[in-house]
Amino acid sequence: MSAVMKARAMDHQQQPVQLAQPVQLAELLRGFMPFAVMCLALGIAPLVLSPYHTVMLVPIVAYGVALLGMNVLFGYTGLLSFGHAMFLAIGAYATAVATRYGILSFECIVLIAAAAGGVFSLLIGALCVRFTHIFFGVLTLAFGMLVHSFLFKFYEVTGGDQGMRVLRPTLLGIEWDMSATQFLSGPFFYYCLALYLLIGVIVFRVVRSPLGLHLRAIRDNENKARYLGVRVYRLRLFAFVLSGVLASVAGAILSISTGLADPELAYWPQSGNLIFMLILGGATTFAGPGLGALIFVVLHETLASYTHYWRFMLGATLVFLVLLLPDGLLGTLARRLPKRAERKAP
Amino acid sequence: MQYMNLIMAGLFQAAVLFLVACGLQLIFGVQKIVNLACGSFYALGAFFAITVVGLLQSLELPMVLLLPVLVLSGLVIGLAGAPLELLLRPIYRRDPSYQLLMTFGLVLMFQDVFRFFWGPVPRSMDSTLYTIYGSLELSGFRVPVYNLLVIAASLLIALALGQFLKHSRLGRIVRATAENRNITEAMGVNSAKVFTLVFALGCALGTVGGALVIPTSAASMTMAAELVVDAFAVVIIGGLGSMAGAMAGAIVVGLMRAIAVAYMPEVEILAIYLVVVAVLLFRPAGLFGRSTA
Amino acid sequence: MSTILSARSVSKAYGSFQALKNVSLDIRDKEFLSIVGPNGAGKSTLVNVLTGLVTPTRGSVHFMGQDIAGIGPVKLAAKGMARSFQLINIFPEATVWETIGVAVASRLGRASNPLRSLLGDRRINDDIQRLARTFGLQSKLFEKGAALSQGEKKLLDIASALALGPKAILLDEPTSGVSSGEKYEIMDLLVKAARTEGVGTIIQVEHDMTLVARYSQRVVALQEGRVIGDMAPDAFFKDPLMLDAVIGPAYSQHAARQTEAAC
Numbered sequence: 001m002s003a004v005m006k007a008r009a010m011d012h013q014q015q016p017v018q019l020a021q022p023v024q025l026a027e028l029l030r031g032f033m034p035f036a037v038m039c040l041a042l043g044i045a046p047l048v049l050s051p052y053h054t055v056m057l058v059p060i061v062a063y064g065v066a067l068l069g070m071n072v073l074f075g076y077t078g079l080l081s082f083g084h085a086m087f088l089a090i091g092a093y094a095t096a097v098a099t100r101y102g103i104l105s106f107e108c109i110v111l112i113a114a115a116a117g118g119v120f121s122l123l124i125g126a127l128c129v130r131f132t133h134i135f136f137g138v139l140t141l142a143f144g145m146l147v148h149s150f151l152f153k154f155y156e157v158t159g160g161d162q163g164m165r166v167l168r169p170t171l172l173g174i175e176w177d178m179s180a181t182q183f184l185s186g187p188f189f190y191y192c193l194a195l196y197l198l199i200g201v202i203v204f205r206v207v208r209s210p211l212g213l214h215l216r217a218i219r220d221n222e223n224k225a226r227y228l229g230v231r232v233y234r235l236r237l238f239a240f241v242l243s244g245v246l247a248s249v250a251g252a253i254l255s256i257s258t259g260l261a262d263p264e265l266a267y268w269p270q271s272g273n274l275i276f277m278l279i280l281g282g283a284t285t286f287a288g289p290g291l292g293a294l295i296f297v298v299l300h301e302t303l304a305s306y307t308h309y310w311r312f313m314l315g316a317t318l319v320f321l322v323l324l325l326p327d328g329l330l331g332t333l334a335r336r337l338p339k340r341a342e343r344k345a346p
Numbered sequence: 347m348q349y350m351n352l353i354m355a356g357l358f359q360a361a362v363l364f365l366v367a368c369g370l371q372l373i374f375g376v377q378k379i380v381n382l383a384c385g386s387f388y389a390l391g392a393f394f395a396i397t398v399v400g401l402l403q404s405l406e407l408p409m410v411l412l413l414p415v416l417v418l419s420g421l422v423i424g425l426a427g428a429p430l431e432l433l434l435r436p437i438y439r440r441d442p443s444y445q446l447l448m449t450f451g452l453v454l455m456f457q458d459v460f461r462f463f464w465g466p467v468p469r470s471m472d473s474t475l476y477t478i479y480g481s482l483e484l485s486g487f488r489v490p491v492y493n494l495l496v497i498a499a500s501l502l503i504a505l506a507l508g509q510f511l512k513h514s515r516l517g518r519i520v521r522a523t524a525e526n527r528n529i530t531e532a533m534g535v536n537s538a539k540v541f542t543l544v545f546a547l548g549c550a551l552g553t554v555g556g557a558l559v560i561p562t563s564a565a566s567m568t569m570a571a572e573l574v575v576d577a578f579a580v581v582i583i584g585g586l587g588s589m590a591g592a593m594a595g596a597i598v599v600g601l602m603r604a605i606a607v608a609y610m611p612e613v614e615i616l617a618i619y620l621v622v623v624a625v626l627l628f629r630p631a632g633l634f635g636r637s638t639a
Numbered sequence: 640m641s642t643i644l645s646a647r648s649v650s651k652a653y654g655s656f657q658a659l660k661n662v663s664l665d666i667r668d669k670e671f672l673s674i675v676g677p678n679g680a681g682k683s684t685l686v687n688v689l690t691g692l693v694t695p696t697r698g699s700v701h702f703m704g705q706d707i708a709g710i711g712p713v714k715l716a717a718k719g720m721a722r723s724f725q726l727i728n729i730f731p732e733a734t735v736w737e738t739i740g741v742a743v744a745s746r747l748g749r750a751s752n753p754l755r756s757l758l759g760d761r762r763i764n765d766d767i768q769r770l771a772r773t774f775g776l777q778s779k780l781f782e783k784g785a786a787l788s789q790g791e792k793k794l795l796d797i798a799s800a801l802a803l804g805p806k807a808i809l810l811d812e813p814t815s816g817v818s819s820g821e822k823y824e825i826m827d828l829l830v831k832a833a834r835t836e837g838v839g840t841i842i843q844v845e846h847d848m849t850l851v852a853r854y855s856q857r858v859v860a861l862q863e864g865r866v867i868g869d870m871a872p873d874a875f876f877k878d879p880l881m882l883d884a885v886i887g888p889a890y891s892q893h894a895a896r897q898t899e900a901a902c
Contacts, residue, residue, distance in 0.1 A: 080443035134442040146619035210744035220730040229716035229745030272450040315454025
């Protein structure tokens with residue numbers, strides 16, 4: 001029976017159809033749930049891990065924040081930035097400058113890092129989002145190299161290859177008088193985790209909005225999207241700025257955890273690592289990249305403790321992923337699960 | 347007249363960069379792949395050349411053969427690109443972002459390959475070999491003959507490559523495959539073999555570049571990542587996908603490097619990337635590139 | 640009825656090739672107009688100029704009194720004109736619900752606030768449901784675009800264009816690639832949907848003369864970049880010159896013989 005004949009048949013019934021979203025396990029995996037589960041796991045982890053290992057969780061949270069943004073840019077809007085590490089560095093150096101001038105409130109620092117990231121991503125994005133695919137990748141790579149070279153070479157301003165010191169901030173106005181390990185594995189970790197969760201909720205809201213639908217339309221078929229009134233350039237820029245802001249916040253967290261704003265944060269292989277994490281978990285899902293950050297950090301640490309040649313293993317993993325599991329771990333899982341659709345039939 | 351020293355140094359850098367950029371452009375032009383591992387092949391060529399030269403020295407062969415030996419060893423190790431191309435095959439028809447990722451994976455793997463075979467410490471060639479060809483005195487300044495030979499070799503290779511692509515049968519098949527892969531396949535061309543050839547050729551250009559540079563600098567694990575920075579500047583300034591662009595970009599970057607090293611070392615790569623950004627703002631296709639997507 | 644879309648002395652040259660030569664056309668509100676002509680007559684170019692995709696070399700084009708030369712698809716949609724294509728242009732990964740939703744979201748201006756809810760938006764949901772029902776795509780609401788049949792893809796294409804709530808819609812061969820049995824049904828659906836959605840003006844480029852005869856109120860014939868006829872379908876099909884130019888001499892001779900035999 002052709003589609004048009006069905007239309008005639010429907011006509012006679014004149015029944016309004018309930019809006020029933022098919023409930024599938026795959027859909028759940030693509031949504032907020034795995035993210036919430038992961039945050040819960042991260043919250044419980046310090047109870048079972050040593051302080052040393054708990055400190056390792058801080059970068060996972062930091063990268064997770066950055067990846068929430070990068071996923072909006074890539075997973076939803078289809079733009080893969082190969083220079084995003086530059087925003088990690090921008091956030092880190094903004095933090096260093098802030099603490100140098102006596103701004104020690106973490107809340108203020110996050111805002112300053114976010115603002116710095118916003119300004120730079122607006123300028124850089126305005127140029128880069130005019131292009132797509134490989135040219136976008138190459139351009140963002142070039143800007144990343146520019147930022148790195150600036151940070152690396154200008155000794156007087158940025159401290160050159162030695163970077164800039166970052167002082168310990170106050171959280172909620174309280175100065176935490178304890179050792180670095182205690183601070184990082186305790187109050188700082190939980191504060192950042194809460195921040196991560198909050199940002200996750202906001203970003204999830206964004207991707208589930210009509211704007212998020214428009215972003216996905218751009219990724220799916222840019223040309224058609226234009227004909228349906230989607231403002232492609234503006235939305236791409238929005239996605240870019242959002243991801244730049246979040247990556248800068250991540251940079252702030254990272255620099256506080258190491259006590260240093262390091263120019264190496266902007267070096268292009270660092271961007272490669274970010275993308276590795278992005279696709280490791282699965283860029284087609286919401287929680288995938290965050291999961292990728294977790295796996296990457298754990299993998300990195302584990303491999304490095306076993307062999308000198310951990311880079312080789314990591315590289316081989318990436319090659320394997322691209323060849324066999326382009327949807328990442330979570331994405332492939334979501335795709336392979338049998339669909340148990342429950343629809344209210346007309 | 348000390349400007350001439352600068353210019354010669356700059357042109358030497360340009361000659362080496364040009365070879366690597368040519369390889370990048372060739373691979374991009376035909377296979378539409380941006381090879382982030384180009385720096386790794388450059389480093390591979392450098393390390394391998396050091397080993398080969400050391401071997402020949404111990405066999406007490408005449409060192410006047412230095413240049414041809416370097417070129418040959420570069421070509422030989424460049425063939426390592428051929429089997430690696432097999433890894434790239436499944437992703438040709440996919441989103442181009444995945445190739446950046448794949449080649450990045452290769453970069454990571456290569457780093458440890460260097461470490462495994464040559465150790466973590468930078469290696470250099472016997473420094474006396476640099477001046478094996480002596481130097482030339484031209485109206486008040488000296489230039490090592492080696493530099494001139496490298497510039498000449500680079501130009502020759504460029505010419506040979508150009509002739510190959512324009513006039514030989516295989517060259518025309520390569521260009522046709524670059525234009526439209528589906529149609530050339532429909533005409534009976536084994537595009538898989540063409541791709542393997544092109545990739546190996548592109549990598550070989552990189553390895554030869556690396557081999558040629560080692561009399562003047564050390565081979566280190568970091569040179570791979572650093573070269574990518576330079577190579578991308580060359581390719582963006584010159585324009586993606588164009589051989590003439592590779593030459594123009596290489597000359598601009600080579601000269602800027604030489605000038606910066608002499609007068610303002612801190613500004614070196616920053617100055618180059620400011621030019622890159624200027625090009626991106628005002629002429630995104632680069633000096634010679636076709637218009638971008 | 641007022642003029643809503645007008646082309647004034649439009650010429651378009653591509654290098655040395657003149658695709659359009661001094662074409663003037665006034666299209667009124669609530670008209671159903673067919674643009675016909677042999678291949679290479681300049682129909683596509685005219686359509687591209689009328690939809691702001693291509694800037695004319697000479698002359699002007701106005702929609703609702705505003706200059707729309709070369710404004711591009713996004714601004715065009717905002718101004719109230721939608722367009723569909725001859726070749727199917729859909730979102731392979733998006734579901735039918737989402738595809739129509741993109742257009743509805745554009746029309747309602749919902750895409751400027753990142754924090755709105757999509758699923759909780761009553762208005763968007765209702766509009767999508769209504770459109771899907773009109774086009775018979777309800778049962779396929781949650782299927783991905785790539786999984787639909789050819790006919791369904793065509794319907795979705797048109798449905799999503801209509802979802803923009805435009806004042807005028809331009810359809811480039813809306814029934815091409817569809818079996819002849821379904822052609823009438825698609826056209827009937829289209830006309831009905833347009834009425835329900837409040838789309839007044841329909842402009843189509845069409846090769847199938849029976850469809851032209853049956854649905855249009857006005858036929859504009861192009862040949863070699865010029866308008867050679869602008870009349871009601873009745874007059875058009877009786878005019879041997881028109882038929883000659885657009886369909887071919889065999890038909891017009893056949894028609895002439897028919898007319899003779901009938902006398």
